[in-house]
Each structure stands twice: as C-alpha cells, then as structure tokens.
Amino acid sequence: MARPNRSDQRKTELTPVLAKAFAELGYRSATTAALAEACGLRENQLYRLWPSKKAMFLATLDYLYELETLWWEEQLAADPKPDAADPGKTARRILDEEGKSRGETGLHRIIFAGLSESDDPEISAALTAMYQRFHKFIANVLKRHAKARDTPLPDHAAQPNLAAWSLIALATFSNIAREFDLFPIATQRKLMAQVGSEIAGLNPPAD
Amino acid sequence: MARPNRSDQRKTELTPVLAKAFAELGYRSATTAALAEACGLRENQLYRLWPSKKAMFLATLDYLYELETLWWEEQLAADPKPDAADPGKTARRILDEEGKSRGETGLHRIIFAGLSESDDPEISAALTAMYQRFHKFIANVLKRHAKARDTPLPDHAAQPNLAAWSLIALATFSNIAREFDLFPIATQRKLMAQVGSEIAGLNPPAD
DNA sequence: TTATTATGTAAGTATCCACTTACGTCTACG
DNA sequence: CGTAGACGTAAGTGGATACTTACATAATAA
Numbered sequence: 386m387a388r389p390n391r392s393d394q395r396k397t398e399l400t401p402v403l404a405k406a407f408a409e410l411g412y413r414s415a416t417t418a419a420l421a422e423a424c425g426l427r428e429n430q431l432y433r434l435w436p437s438k439k440a441m442f443l444a445t446l447d448y449l450y451e452l453e454t455l456w457w458e459e460q461l462a463a464d465p466k467p468d469a470a471d472p473g474k475t476a477r478r479i480l481d482e483e484g485k486s487r488g489e490t491g492l493h494r495i496i497f498a499g500l501s502e503s504d505d506p507e508i509s510a511a512l513t514a515m516y517q518r519f520h521k522f523i524a525n526v527l528k529r530h531a532k533a534r535d536t537p538l539p540d541h542a543a544q545p546n547l548a549a550w551s552l553i554a555l556a557t558f559s560n561i562a563r564e565f566d567l568f569p570i571a572t573q574r575k576l577m578a579q580v581g582s583e584i585a586g587l588n589p590p591a592d
Numbered sequence: 593m594a595r596p597n598r599s600d601q602r603k604t605e606l607t608p609v610l611a612k613a614f615a616e617l618g619y620r621s622a623t624t625a626a627l628a629e630a631c632g633l634r635e636n637q638l639y640r641l642w643p644s645k646k647a648m649f650l651a652t653l654d655y656l657y658e659l660e661t662l663w664w665e666e667q668l669a670a671d672p673k674p675d676a677a678d679p680g681k682t683a684r685r686i687l688d689e690e691g692k693s694r695g696e697t698g699l700h701r702i703i704f705a706g707l708s709e710s711d712d713p714e715i716s717a718a719l720t721a722m723y724q725r726f727h728k729f730i731a732n733v734l735k736r737h738a739k740a741r742d743t744p745l746p747d748h749a750a751q752p753n754l755a756a757w758s759l760i761a762l763a764t765f766s767n768i769a770r771e772f773d774l775f776p777i778a779t780q781r782k783l784m785a786q787v788g789s790e791i792a793g794l795n796p797p798a799d
Numbered sequence: 800t801t802a803t804t805a806t807g808t809a810a811g812t813a814t815c816c817a818c819t820t821a822c823g824t825c826t827a828c829g
Numbered sequence: 830c831g832t833a834g835a836c837g838t839a840a841g842t843g844g845a846t847a848c849t850t851a852c853a854t855a856a857t858a859a
Contacts, residue, residue, distance in 0.1 A: 387827050388835040411708060413620065417817055427838065429819075438817065501618060501708030503771055513772045520774075544782075550775065551762065551787045558761030564710055565720045567727075568757065575751075580758045584787060594803040594857045624847055634808065636849075645847065 396434050396444070399424050404445040408491025412442060412498035439507065446499070446511050449492045454522065461526070476530050477582055483556060484577030493560035516553070524549035527585055538586040551584045603641050603651070606631050611652040615698025619649060619705035646714065653706070653718050656699045661729065668733070683737050684789055690763060691784030700767035723760070731756035734792055750793070758791045 406423040407415050417438055421428045435441045460482060464475040496515075502508045527545040531538055559573050613630040614622050624645055628635045642648045667689060671682040703722075709715045734752040744750070766780050 387829095387833045388825080389827075390835070392835090411711065413708065414711065416815085428817085429839095430837075432818065433836085497707050497710075500704050500768065500771070501620065503704075504618065504621065509772060513774065516769075516772065516774050544786075547779065547782055547787060550765075550769070550779065550783060554761050554765030554783070555758065557768065558757075558764050561707065561764065562723075562757070564707070565716060565723065567720065567723050572754065572757065575754055576757060576761070579751075580754060580791060583790070594801095594859090595805045595855080596857075597805070599805090623845080635847085636809095637807075639848065640806085 392434055399431075399434070400444050400448045403441050404449055404491065404495065407442060407445050407498060408494040411494065412502055415498075439505070442495075442499075443507065443511055445495060446515065449495055450515050450518070453492055453519075457522065473530060473534075473582070473585070476526060476585060477578070479526075480552075480577050480581045480585070481574070484559070484574040484581075493557070494564075496557075497561075497564070520546075520549050520553060523552060531586070543586070548584050548586070552581055555581055555584075599641055606638075606641070607651050607655045610648050611656055611698065611702065614649060614652050614705060615701040618701070619709055622705075646712070649702075649706075650714065650718055652702060653722065656702055657722050657725070660699050660726075664729065680737060680741075680789070680792070683733060683792060684785070687759075687784050687788040687792070688781070691766070691781040691788070700764070701771075703764075704768075704771070727753075727756050727760060730759060738793070755791050755793070759788055762788055762791075 402424050403420060406420050409415075410419060417428050417431065420438070420441065421431050424431065431441065435444065457479070460479045461475065464478070468474045496512065499508050499512045503512075524545045527548055531543070531545065537543070555576055559576060562568055562573065609631050610627060613627050616622075617626060624635050624638065627645070627648065628638050631638065638648065642651065664686070667686045668682065671685070675681045703719065706715050706719045710719075731752045734755055738750070738752065762783055766783060769775055769780065
C-alpha cells in the first residue's frame with residue numbers, strides 16, 4: 386500500500402487550534418471556513434478528519450475537559466500532604482488561583498457556545514456529562530477536606546454535594562461576568578476566595 | 593388622513609408572544625418565520641413594527657426585565673413591615689420562592705440566548721445593563737436588611753455588593769442546571785434557600 | 800365619496816454556510 | 830518503477846434565513 390495514515394496524529398495536533406477558534410468565535414461564528422483557516426487548511430481537509438462541525442466541537446470539549454482536570458490535579462499535587470493545623474490550605478489556594486485565572490483555556494466560552502446549542506441532544510449530553518464529572522471531582526475534594534478537620538463543619542458546608550454545586554455556580558458566573566464586564570477582577574477574586582471559602586467551610590484567606 | 597396608527601399598541605401586545613418564542617427556541621432557532629407564525633402574522637408585518645430581528649429581541653429583553661422586577665416588588669410588598677424578631681423573613685421567603693420557581697418567565701433562556709450573541713455590541717450592552725440594574729436592586733434589599741438587624745452580620749455577608757453577586761450567581765447557575773438536568777428540583781431549592789441564606793447572612797429556613 | 804394610510808397576502812432576493820465533488824500531486828511500499 | 834492511497838487546491842451545491850418588493854384590501858378622516 387502507500388503513505389501511512391497520520392490522521393490520528395493530525396487530529397491531536399489540530400484540536401487545540403480548533404479549541405482556540407471555538408473559544409474566540411463561539412460555535413456559530415466559528416464557520417467551517419474560519420476553522421480551516423485557523424488550522425492552515427482547506428475545509429474539506431478538516432472534513433477528512435472529522436465527519437461534521439459538531440464532531441469537531443465535541444472533540445474540543447473532550448480536549449478542554451482533559452486540560453482543566455489536569456490543571457486541578459496539578460494544583461492538588463502541589464500540596465501533597467494536608468496541613469494538620471490548616472486543613473483548608475490547599476483548597477483555599479486553589480480557589481484563589483481559580484479567581485485569579487482569566488480563563489485562559491477558554492473552557493467557559495466553549496460552554497457558553499454549547500449552552501446556546503442545548504437543543505442539540507449530543508452537545509447537551511456532552512455538556513451535562515462534563516458538569517457531572519466536574520462536580521464529582523470537586524465534591525470529593527471537599528469530602529477529603531472535611532475528614533481532615535478536627536472541628537465539625539458549619540451546617541451549610543456539611544453537605545459537600547451542595548457546596549460543590551455552589552462553587553461551580555460561582556465559577557461559572559464569574560466567567561459570565563468577565564464576558565460582560567460586570568465587575569472588576571478584584572471582585573471576581575473576592576467572590577471565589579471569600580464567598581467560596583465560606584461555602585466550602587474554610588477559613589477565609591488572610592487578604 | 594386615514595386609519596389611526598396602532599403600531600405601538602400592537603407592539604405591546606406582541607412582545608409577550610415574541611418573548612415566549614425566543615425563550616422556547618433560543619435566538620438562532622427563533623427564525624423570523626417562526627416569530628411571525630407565533631404572532632399569527634406574516635414576516636413583513638413584523639418588519640413593519642420593528643426594523644430587525646435584533647430589535648425584536650431587545651424589545652423582549654426590556655419586557656422581561658420589567659416583568660421580573662415587578663415580581664420582586666410584589667414579593668417585597670407582601671411583607672410591608674419588617675419583622676423585628678426576624679428581620680430576614682422577607683428576604684428568605686423570596687429566596688425560597690426563587691428556588692421554587694421554574695423560571696416561568698423564561699428570562700434565563702433569553703439571557704442564554706443573548707450570551708451566545710455576546711459579540712454583538714448592542715445585545716451585549718443590553719444584557720450588561722440588565723445585570724447591573726438587577727444587582728443594584730438586590731444589593732439594596734440586602735442593605736435594608738442589614739440595617740434592620742440588631743446583631744452584626746458575619747464577615748462574608750457584611751459586603752452586600754459581593755453577597756448580591758453571589759445570589760445572582762446561584763440563581764443563574766440554577767437555571768443552567770435546570771436546562772441540563774444537572775440536579776433535581778430539591779437540590780435547586782436547597783441551593784437558593786440554604787446556601788443563599790448563608791450568603792446573605794440570614795438564618796437558614798427551618799425546613 | 801375619496802384620498803390616504805394601515806393591514807393582509809404572496810412571492811422573491813441575497814447572503815451565508817455546512818458540506819461535497821473533481822482533480823491534481825506527492826510519498827511510501829510492493 | 831508503478832501504484833494505491835494520503836495530501837493539496839479549487840470550485841461548487843443546496844438549503845436555511847434575514848429582509849424586501851409588489852400588490853390587494855380595509856378602514857378612517859376630509
């Protein structure tokens with residue numbers, strides 16, 4: 386036969402480029418022509434790798450989810466041993482990082498793009514799964530934290546599932562707010578660090 | 593001359609119909625043909641009332657904002673005198689109502705629809721203004737509540753601006769969650785009633 | 800009645816965009 | 830070498846949809 390098939394490799398190379406384009410343009414405005422240009426290709430070359438624009442979008446969703454959880458794992462690994470004197474330290478630092486981050490990955494924009502396509506069952510399912518997995522992840526962090534404490538948590542923080550959803554709500558809205566310039570970055574940081582800590586049952590940060 | 597111009601009247605009659613259509617379909621899927629059919633008219637009849645589809649959308653945004661604040665005013669008026677023994681009663685009841693409400697007005701869907709059009713400066717500006725006005729409104733409610741208390745608020749609730757954004761974040765995310773069936777209604781109620789009360793510095797509801 | 804303007808009906812236009820077809824060139828393997 | 834399939838280039842196609850045009854009819858003020 387002839388010429389080995391490099392399409393898998395090409396796909397993994399191109400997905401970040403697609404992600405950037407979708408994040409910058411949104412689902413609708415990211416036309417297949419625009420996507421192709423961003424990749425330095427022609428439209429039909431993209432169509433040789435993915436069967437449809439929707440498939441390209443779902444591929445970027447996967448990619449960004451991986452990227453995001455990887456970031457969280459890194460943050461968790463940064464303090465491998467819980468500090469007995471201050472069991473909330475790790476979680477608090479992560480919240481602070483989250484508040485600082487300007488959403489470089491563009492995950493939230495992709496999610497907004499998907500929100501407007503919520504009538505498409507595949508996209509809707511992919512987004513739902515992503516939120517559910519993310520919630521599980523965060524709720525687990527909170528549970529571990531609760532166990533490491535000696536003093537019991539206040540009532541509202543004693544329900545890690547509820548607290549986890551609350552944190553996700555704050556983070557999601559932070560991104561909406563950034564999109565529309567609803568408040569300055571300082572407020573965004575406070576929202577995550579102060580309110581977030583309170584919800585999660587941590588001592589608020591010193592600052 | 594001849595035949596009085598009833599376009600203003602017709603516009604106010606049709607806006608709720610447009611709102612319903614936009615809420616059910618989203619901005620993109622609410623084609624001008626679909627909007628016209630919902631109104632029982634032809635497309636060009638709509639275009640005699642509004643210059644563009646965007647103008648129709650902005651009209652529904654105005655209408656829904658009015659409707660929403662009206663609802664809040666009603667809720668506030670229901671307990672005209674603050675209860676000295678329990679100054680948070682009114683606010684708590686409103687949070688509970690908000691948690692129960694299934695978003696009948698469809699305001700949130702309209703907002704999502706607008707989110708995906710955030711690159712359009714007019715739509716973006718309209719949404720920003722709406723959020724800002726809403727925030728002001730809620731922050732004021734919280735400030736009044738703080739004054740009515742005899743005991744001081746806990747730290748995180750002592751910043752009504754921050755607390756107001758947090759409440760809006762919870763409410764917004766509740767709607768996203770409903771859209772994607774992320775959690776049951778019971779969780780949604782808890783999110784608003786329990787977490788919301790905590791954020792606002794109220795005693796949590798008995799339930 | 801009549802001129803004038805609102806309202807109704809039907810068809811069309813222009814543009815955008817996801818996706819396709821046709822065809823030429825290069826490269827690895829037999 | 831020859832050829833099968835990967836890769837590149839260019840031009841479509843078909844459908845959706847915001848917005849328009851043309852014309853008929855109904856109602857109101859003079």
